[in-house]
Amino acid sequence: MKRFLFAAATALSVAMAAPGIAGEQYVDGTGYAVSGYDVVAYRSLAAQPVGTPQTGAVPGKASITAEYNGATWAFASEENRDKFLEDPAYYAPQYDGHCAYGVSKGGKVPGNPNLWRIVDDKLYLNITDVVVGFWEEDIPGHITLAEGNWPKIEPDAASDRVIPKFTSAAPEGS
Template structure:
């Protein structure tokens, strides 16, 4: 039994240690990664308890930008841009800005910059409040599933994947 528990603990640690492979970020109609929101600013925002809404992200300034993985990121301050340029992989969202729960279900759909959470020092986005409810039911398990699914869907265009059904979970509380 001790060996099983040790193996399970090792698998959990390994799952969180595996990086989400960096590729081109999801870009929407704004022309910016993360819809033009400042990815460095999330690190300074207080996180709400699981099951409650997070504070809205901070919009970036189109005049303060940096390029990473074929995409342009916008920042609210030059200091945030400079921090990003020193370590962009640390600040960029997981799964190239796609919905973390969608990736856990094998799909590739956009992430919403106002539906975020930092887990194990990594930024995750989700698509809708209902999806956040699903994702938060088992964050470690969903991250593990997403880590395993991501290599098979990373290079695909989002239109190649069926959007998973996200309609049956209760929404998070505001």
């Protein structure tokens, strides 16, 4: 009987820690995930080489939204919204929209939608251009650290900080 209870308790703890159970999404003062930018659009933007600024993110529209992970997401087109709804976890940024470098250091700070990079088909955000420099010194190493830290900090509340040096604007048509 003890062996059965131990096995059941172990299975329950593994299930509770399983990936795919999202933590609280970072939402800034706009009231939208990723500050109202279209997360599907990142997949069609030209990625710039490491060490150079990325192409600017595409603003979503207040009239084209979807709900996911307790947040409202805005999109530039209905086609992008429909793609998102087919597989939201694929399009949503890693770490619930928090800064990937911050997670690699063990904390939750906001992710800036204009400081992005797609690595191994996953979207990562960072908080400031200075942090992007640190992140880009060893992207694979920081992802490994972040993946190790995330299960411990994922249950924590989302960051309530604003994104430094970023003027967030509500999605177009608000």
